[in-house]
Amino acid sequence: MTTVTPDGSPTGKVEILEEAVIRFAGDSGDGMQLTGNQFSDSAALFGNDLATFPDFPAEIRAPIGTLAGVSAFQVRISSNDIHTPGHLLDVLVAMNPAALKVHLPDLKHGGILLVNTGNFGKRDWEKAGYTSNPLEDETIVEPYHLVQVDLNHLTKETLKDTNLDNKAIMRCKNFAALGILLWMFNRDLEPTIRAIKERFGKKAPEIADANVAVLVAGRNYAETVELLDHTFQVDQAELEPGIYRNIMGNQATGLGLLAASKLTGVQLFLGSYPITPASDILHQLSSYKQDGVITFQAEDEIAAICSTVGAAYAGMLAVTTTSGPGVALKTEALGLGVMAELPFVVVNVQRGGPSTGLPTKTEQADLYQAIWGRNGECPLPVLAAASPVDCFYMAIEAFRIATKYMTPVLLLTDGYLANGSEPWKLPKIEDLPKFEVHFETNPEGFQPYKRDPETLARPWVRPGTKGMQHRIGGLEKEDGSGNVSYDSENHFHMVKTRQAKVMGIAKDIPAPELHGDSEGDLLVLGWGSTYGSIYGAVDKARKEGFKVSQLHLRHVFPLPEGVDKILAGFKRILVPEMNMGQLTNYMKTQISADYISYPKVTGKPFYNDEVLRKIREVLA
Amino acid sequence: MTATQDSPKGKLKKTFFKSDQEVRWCPGCGDYGILNAVQSTFAELGLERENIVIVSGIGCSSRFPYYMETYGFHSIHGRAPAVATGVKLSRPELEVWVITGDGDALSIGGNHLIHTLRRNVGLKIILFNNRIYGLTKGQFSPTSEIGKVTKSSPYGSVDMPFNPLSLALGVGATFVARTIDVMGKHMREVLKAAHEHEGTAFIEVFQDCNIFNHGAFDPIVKKEVRDDRLVDLRPNQPLVFGQDHDKGLIWDCNQLRVVKLGEADETGKVWKEEDLVVFDPSNPNPSLAFALSHLREVDEPTPIGVLRSIKQASYEKMVHGQIQGIQDKKGERSLEDLIYAGKTWEVK
Numbered sequence: 006m007t008t009v010t011p012d013g014s015p016t017g018k019v020e021i022l023e024e025a026v027i028r029f030a031g032d033s034g035d036g037m038q039l040t041g042n043q044f045s046d047s048a049a050l051f052g053n054d055l056a057t058f059p060d061f062p063a064e065i066r067a068p069i070g071t072l073a074g075v076s077a078f079q080v081r082i083s084s085n086d087i088h089t090p091g092h093l094l095d096v097l098v099a100m101n102p103a104a105l106k107v108h109l110p111d112l113k114h115g116g117i118l119l120v121n122t123g124n125f126g127k128r129d130w131e132k133a134g135y136t137s138n139p140l141e142d143e144t145i146v147e148p149y150h151l152v153q154v155d156l157n158h159l160t161k162e163t164l165k166d167t168n169l170d171n172k173a174i175m176r177c178k179n180f181a182a183l184g185i186l187l188w189m190f191n192r193d194l195e196p197t198i199r200a201i202k203e204r205f206g207k208k209a210p211e212i213a214d215a216n217v218a219v220l221v222a223g224r225n226y227a228e229t230v231e232l233l234d235h236t237f238q239v240d241q242a243e244l245e246p247g248i249y250r251n252i253m254g255n256q257a258t259g260l261g262l263l264a265a266s267k268l269t270g271v272q273l274f275l276g277s278y279p280i281t282p283a284s285d286i287l288h289q290l291s292s293y294k295q296d297g298v299i300t301f302q303a304e305d306e307i308a309a310i311c312s313t314v315g316a317a318y319a320g321m322l323a324v325t326t327t328s329g330p331g332v333a334l335k336t337e338a339l340g341l342g343v344m345a346e347l348p349f350v351v352v353n354v355q356r357g358g359p360s361t362g363l364p365t366k367t368e369q370a371d372l373y374q375a376i377w378g379r380n381g382e383c384p385l386p387v388l389a390a391a392s393p394v395d396c397f398y399m400a401i402e403a404f405r406i407a408t409k410y411m412t413p414v415l416l417l418t419d420g421y422l423a424n425g426s427e428p429w430k431l432p433k434i435e436d437l438p439k440f441e442v443h444f445e446t447n448p449e450g451f452q453p454y455k456r457d458p459e460t461l462a463r464p465w466v467r468p469g470t471k472g473m474q475h476r477i478g479g480l481e482k483e484d485g486s487g488n489v490s491y492d493s494e495n496h497f498h499m500v501k502t503r504q505a506k507v508m509g510i511a512k513d514i515p516a517p518e519l520h521g522d523s524e525g526d527l528l529v530l531g532w533g534s535t536y537g538s539i540y541g542a543v544d545k546a547r548k549e550g551f552k553v554s555q556l557h558l559r560h561v562f563p564l565p566e567g568v569d570k571i572l573a574g575f576k577r578i579l580v581p582e583m584n585m586g587q588l589t590n591y592m593k594t595q596i597s598a599d600y601i602s603y604p605k606v607t608g609k610p611f612y613n614d615e616v617l618r619k620i621r622e623v624l625a
Numbered sequence: 626m627t628a629t630q631d632s633p634k635g636k637l638k639k640t641f642f643k644s645d646q647e648v649r650w651c652p653g654c655g656d657y658g659i660l661n662a663v664q665s666t667f668a669e670l671g672l673e674r675e676n677i678v679i680v681s682g683i684g685c686s687s688r689f690p691y692y693m694e695t696y697g698f699h700s701i702h703g704r705a706p707a708v709a710t711g712v713k714l715s716r717p718e719l720e721v722w723v724i725t726g727d728g729d730a731l732s733i734g735g736n737h738l739i740h741t742l743r744r745n746v747g748l749k750i751i752l753f754n755n756r757i758y759g760l761t762k763g764q765f766s767p768t769s770e771i772g773k774v775t776k777s778s779p780y781g782s783v784d785m786p787f788n789p790l791s792l793a794l795g796v797g798a799t800f801v802a803r804t805i806d807v808m809g810k811h812m813r814e815v816l817k818a819a820h821e822h823e824g825t826a827f828i829e830v831f832q833d834c835n836i837f838n839h840g841a842f843d844p845i846v847k848k849e850v851r852d853d854r855l856v857d858l859r860p861n862q863p864l865v866f867g868q869d870h871d872k873g874l875i876w877d878c879n880q881l882r883v884v885k886l887g888e889a890d891e892t893g894k895v896w897k898e899e900d901l902v903v904f905d906p907s908n909p910n911p912s913l914a915f916a917l918s919h920l921r922e923v924d925e926p927t928p929i930g931v932l933r934s935i936k937q938a939s940y941e942k943m944v945h946g947q948i949q950g951i952q953d954k955k956g957e958r959s960l961e962d963l964i965y966a967g968k969t970w971e972v973k
């Protein structure tokens with residue numbers, strides 16, 4: 006923990022921290038996601054900047070108390086502007102021995118380890134693979150500030166006079182932990198109590214009351230026994246004034262897709278098949294019925310994209326959402342989209358691969374697939390969101406490009422963005438990007454492949470428009486008329502035209518923002534979810550005196566104009582990415598420069614300090 | 626393409642639906658008959674060209690949309706029902722027809738077909754069954770008979786075929802029919818019934834591929850034998866067939882059995898028309914239709930006409946009904962409402 010002078014705090018018992026990284030870990034049934042979210046909300050309301058990241062077990066219901074069943078939620082709260090949920094922990098809450106075993110390696114030496122001793126019986130620690138009680142093992146807990154509370158007992162005692170059965174009572178114990186944490190960080194309980202009542206109040210008022218009682222009991226207990234000799238304070242961050250809400254990447258994507266529909270007045274259609282970690286977008290859009298969104302849960306990934314192609318043909322803003330293995334199945338239909346020149350969006354929430362891979366872990370290894378993974382010459386624009394909030398803006402951007410250029414667009418996010426959250430300064434509606442969708446209705450001189458001379462886009466015609474009946478399909482066609490053509494010169498012409506159309510988008514997208522000076526020894530080049538990790542690292546490195554800057558790509562293919570000029574300002578280009586060097590190799594085909602690939606493929610995001618170390622190493 | 630001729634009901638010619646593209650099927654192919662029947666039916670129904678979308682997959686039959694002066698989409702192999710579902714869900718007011726073949730619908734696209742049928746999406750699906758792969762030049766298909774010698778089965782196919790009608794009935798299709806490429810009038814009647822149906826209409830057409838499987842249906846459809854080999858299903862009529870209307874089907878020992886009318890059988894019973902099964906395609910119970918679909922082609926009559934036609938809300942109607950209901954109750958939200966939703970806080 007970074008300690009700042011306590012600043013003459015009246016009691017002398019409050020330590021002021023710039024920031025803190027806290028992880029709640031327990032069994033999947035222990036409610037750790039809810040606890041973590043509640044803690045984050047209270048930090049947000051207080052005015053901290055924050056970033057969160059959940060760590061779900063791959064198993065849906067692994068046996069209770071086992072390592073496979075551990076679920077965790079991490080939040081970093083700060084009085085500074087931050088972009089990642091952090092790495093090493095200041096506080097670890099371990100609800101059982103399995104959670105301790107899985108997460109203890111990430112706790113800083115000297116960090117606070119709050120354990121629920123109620124779940125540390127012999128059977129519990131045996132299940133986690135310990136041969137003796139870890140809490141009594143000096144070699145395990147010695148480096149940390151161990152705080153032991155029997156949360157089970159505390160919860161039972163608090164609720165002994167209620168009518169709840171034992172199971173229901175035990176389900177409240179996470180709120181005892183939350184009460185302790187809120188005390189530890191000097192947070193007001195009121196917003197959390199309100200949130201509990203909102204969440205449970207209507208359907209199960211007795212559960213709401215129980216949770217509140219246990220929350221208060223946890224706080225009171227900590228205060229009474231002075232669980233720590235001092236508490237902590239993380240001050241408000243200097244955030245830009247405005248209205249904020251906390252948002253996860255998938256949520257932002259779903260909202261962005263709907264926003265595009267609201268901005269254009271064209272109805273939204275989603276064809277999708279459930280797949281981790283993309284399903285939440287399907288869930289969200291399925292709840293938008295009142296906004297006229299049509300969602301179609303298809304029989305498979307192929308039908309999901311094919312229905313999307315059909316909807317685009319029918320004149321909808323059409324999108325399909327999936328993850329890497331799903332994109333593999335959608336590949337042929339993507340080719341059809343390119344050939345038929347229809348506007349739709351494919352969202353790939355990337356996960357660990359290949360094959361089924363690591364469904365709940367994050368990775369960025371589908372870039373080759375996105376840019377080059379189709380049969381034939383099949384270019385289409387590839388975008389990548391840089392942060393959870395950016396997913397919102399990139400979803401709108403994807404539809405803007407798709408409809409303006411009559412092309413499928415691939416939008417890449419990943420598991421880290423999808424489930425991670427950050428505060429979003431809500432935009433004014435009038436500041437949102439405006440774009441118009443044009444449907445051709447004039448039969449005079451109409452041809453299905455007559456192109457706009459500037460964008461090379463063909464007209465979009467809604468079936469039902471009189472006098473404009475026409476046929477399209479996957480066969481090569483004559484430019485203009487759209488009639489099937491096997492002519493070799495025409496094929497070459499069409500291949501070049503489709504390529505030129507997509508490459509022409511480079512003129513119509515913003516140059517990426519450079520973070521730092523425009524000249525230096527090193528440029529750290531990234532794309533997608535590594536933005537925050539690189540940002541923090543570059544910031545620190547610059548403070549250390551290194552001549553390093555950051556460039557982040559949100560439009561990956563085609564590259565925006567001017568990237569070559571930016572790269573030319575630096576001696577070397579470091580490319581951290583969660584794959585074996587896909588952007589690096591792609592960049593080599595586009596702009597020659599001295600690239601250094603920095604791969605990490607562990608299912609986990611980059612941490613600031615990893616990137617920082619690499620920068621130091623390269624510039625040493 | 627720019628013709629904007631009006632389409633007063635009943636006065637249209639089938640050429641109204643002919644596109645300017647040259648039809649490229651092999652001379653003598655059964656597809657011509659189907660194209661003709663569809664164009665005539667659309668004309669007879671007085672449909673608006675711009676309100677029709679024809680979606681196809683891949684295969685000889687799937688060239689169909691190019692020959693129709695309507696909106697058309699020649700998609701990818703097996704996926705036409707999925708593409709068409711996207712169109713129909715987006716725009717329920719459009720008349721959406723799917724053209725497919727035995728390889729396209731039953732092999733590579735089997736999954737989409739069964740799910741489209743069970744959902745009852747308002748698509749009219751015409752399956753051109755020629756029991757062979759034509760476009761890839763002659764391999765056995767999922768409807769080729771056991772023992773069929775083709776390029777990919779030089780020693781005879783050991784691939785058990787399935788019956789498209791049994792399949793459709795099995796997955797809960799609400800409209801199932803069969804007709805034959807050379808029986809234009811019959812086909813037009815079936816097509817009209819399909820047009821009237823709410824939800825998915827599934828029509829199998831026996832279609833002769835005169836290049837790779839010529840005469841596959843001759844034993845049952847040739848003019849001379851047809852009356853004795855086909856039983857034309859008429860709603861609420863006894864199951865009679867034969868050149869002289871002298872044969873019929875009875876329900877015996879849990880299956881259909883052929884009897885000769887007016888003649889005593891081995892037990893001495895003389896069968897009369899009132900002993901025969903009366904067929905009602907609107908019966909929600911599919912058992913009898915299923916039994917009909919399973920009649921042996923070699924020695925029992927092959928059913929044609931409508932095997933099943935039941936009332937059930939179409940998928941798109943349910944989807945849009947649900948949306949409408951929720952909109953009526955909750956009202957649409959502005960973008961501002963949506964973005965500024967949830968727990969928000971203000972930084973000053």
Ligand code: SF4
Nearest residue numbers: 651654685759834835
């Ligand atoms: S190959 Fe057979 S099915 Fe195909 S067009 Fe020729 S005759 Fe018709």
